[in-house]
Amino acid sequence: xxxxxxxxxxAATLTGGAALAAGGTAAAPATASPAPAAAPRxxxxxxxxxxxxxxVHLVAFDGVEELDLFGPLEVFALAxxxxxxxxxxxxxxxxxxxxxxSFGTQIEVPGRWDPSSADAVVVLGxxxxxxxxxxxxxxxxxxxxxxxxRRAVRxxxxxxxxxxxxxxxxxxxxxxxxxxxxxxxxxxxxxxxxHDVRDARVVDDGDLVCAGGVSSGIDAALWLLERELGPEAAxxxxxxxxxxxxxxxLRTA
Amino acid sequence: xxxxxxxxxxAATLTGGAALAAGGTAAAPATASPAPAAAPRxxxxxxxxxxxxxxVHLVAFDGVEELDLFGPLEVFALAxxxxxxxxxxxxxxxxxxxxxxSFGTQIEVPGRWDPSSADAVVVLGxxxxxxxxxxxxxxxxxxxxxxxxRRAVRxxxxxxxxxxxxxxxxxxxxxxxxxxxxxxxxxxxxxxxxHDVRDARVVDDGDLVCAGGVSSGIDAALWLLERELGPEAAxxxxxxxxxxxxxxxLRTA
Numbered sequence: 001x002x003x004x005x006x007x008x009x010x011a012a013t014l015t016g017g018a019a020l021a022a023g024g025t026a027a028a029p030a031t032a033s034p035a036p037a038a039a040p041r042x043x044x045x046x047x048x049x050x051x052x053x054x055x056v057h058l059v060a061f062d063g064v065e066e067l068d069l070f071g072p073l074e075v076f077a078l079a080x081x082x083x084x085x086x087x088x089x090x091x092x093x094x095x096x097x098x099x100x101x102s103f104g105t106q107i108e109v110p111g112r113w114d115p116s117s118a119d120a121v122v123v124l125g126x127x128x129x130x131x132x133x134x135x136x137x138x139x140x141x142x143x144x145x146x147x148x149x150r151r152a153v154r155x156x157x158x159x160x161x162x163x164x165x166x167x168x169x170x171x172x173x174x175x176x177x178x179x180x181x182x183x184x185x186x187x188x189x190x191x192x193x194x195h196d197v198r199d200a201r202v203v204d205d206g207d208l209v210c211a212g213g214v215s216s217g218i219d220a221a222l223w224l225l226e227r228e229l230g231p232e233a234a235x236x237x238x239x240x241x242x243x244x245x246x247x248x249x250l251r252t253a
Numbered sequence: 254x255x256x257x258x259x260x261x262x263x264a265a266t267l268t269g270g271a272a273l274a275a276g277g278t279a280a281a282p283a284t285a286s287p288a289p290a291a292a293p294r295x296x297x298x299x300x301x302x303x304x305x306x307x308x309v310h311l312v313a314f315d316g317v318e319e320l321d322l323f324g325p326l327e328v329f330a331l332a333x334x335x336x337x338x339x340x341x342x343x344x345x346x347x348x349x350x351x352x353x354x355s356f357g358t359q360i361e362v363p364g365r366w367d368p369s370s371a372d373a374v375v376v377l378g379x380x381x382x383x384x385x386x387x388x389x390x391x392x393x394x395x396x397x398x399x400x401x402x403r404r405a406v407r408x409x410x411x412x413x414x415x416x417x418x419x420x421x422x423x424x425x426x427x428x429x430x431x432x433x434x435x436x437x438x439x440x441x442x443x444x445x446x447x448h449d450v451r452d453a454r455v456v457d458d459g460d461l462v463c464a465g466g467v468s469s470g471i472d473a474a475l476w477l478l479e480r481e482l483g484p485e486a487a488x489x490x491x492x493x494x495x496x497x498x499x500x501x502x503l504r505t506a
Binding site: 088 | 357358468
């Protein structure tokens with residue numbers, strides 16, 4: 001039995017509605033019963049999945065943009081509620097507690113970040129135009145989040161950069177020589193930093209996946225579900241979200 | 254000068270990045286400078302706008318689905334950050350404080366709800382499959398939110414039902430004889446309650462606007478922006494969200 005098969009077996013045995021996440025986000029029942037598991041597909045150029053549920057950490061920080069965060073979180077949490085073996089957890093590199101998002105929403109993040117327990121880390125953006133306010137620039141200046149990302153790298157971990165969160169991956173030195181993308185209004189800045197910026201909504205370079213601006217993060221999350229758990233998992237979430245992933249995923253690995 | 258023109262004048266005079274909301278959501282600068290104001294368009298079958306910014310209340314409750322809430326909130330808050338005259342405020346009918354959303358996200362909602370200060374009230378969904386858990390059914394059983402909606406009705410107020418939030422409008426007795434829609438998996442239930450459920454992603458019946466499931470709420474918010482502030486306001490937000498509203502808005506008024 002392959003690791004991919006194990007995740008599919010888990011999909012069939014886990015009950016929808018179980019509280020799956022130990023950290024800030026507990027999965028809850030949603031609007032449909034578990035969908036049938038997908039047929040296994042051949043392995044692609046991606047990290048070998050761990051023999052358990054897909055553990056996804058979403059990194060919140062002061063100034064994170066609301067939809068950057070809650071689009072992907074919704075995708076993973078809904079998949080979990082549908083019985084898919086995925087455990088999304090909201091984390092912060094700072095002291096656990098209240099995070100103030102870009103438009104003022106105050107979110108409680110109870111869990112401290114331990115990336116060694118993640119299979120995928122989703123790095124969101126926000127506050128890109130505020131060089132002196134909360135957001136990605138403040139996080140780059142502080143250094144804790146980029147350092148955490150650099151230390152998190154290990155075989156089997158996929159990093160997912162969403163929107164201007166890709167600049168945090170740049171600050172961590174994790175973009176060099178890798179095809180990537182970012183928010184449409186930040187692409188030239190990323191090119192000026194010497195990076196290989198592509199025009200697809202989602203660019204998959206194996207253990208590095210990048211999404212364009214804001215709502216593209218939903219597409220990247222759906223793509224990660226498809227890649228790791230099969231197309232049935234992603235399609236079932238799309239149906240309930242009344243959202244369809246758009247465009248070709250540019251696979252470069 | 255018409256009221257519609259006044260809002261456009263405000264769009265030109267307000268600075269992007271001002272903290273516009275008095276309640277739970279303060280607008281903050283985003284990823285672009287203010288877009289030019291749209292040309293006025295003829296009045297349609299909709300409430301006459303008040304001579305000031307468009308005040309949008311988004312009603313949070315325990316069990317509200319994350320993307321139901323943060324999709325529309327992002328649209329209105331980003332428009333505000335771009336200098337458009339719109340003030341989104343996160344409110345709750347309960348005691349101000351922590352709301353626990355459908356997938357476990359804990360959100361602080363500091364403001365108590367005073368719908369007399371709203372031009373539009375956005376009613377979100379969540380927890381539809383949990384008849385005995387947090388979500389729309391619990392809110393219907395408690396009665397406070399439907400009663401608040403019923404009392405809020407006045408000339409000039411637009412009610413926007415998103416996803417299974419439309420069942421809260423049903424419980425308030427505000428759907429009778431009105432074309433409406435809801436989440437794709439809940440449409441038959443709403444028809445069984447005797448309502449005129451349509452298949453468009455957004456149904457605009459004048460002072461009642463309904464959206465389909467989850468991400469359709471983003472479309473409804475973009476449509477409300479277009480209807481109240483003109484197409485330039487909506488298009489500018491779409492560009493930065495990398496999201497395009499889909500389908501024909503079914504206007505029935």
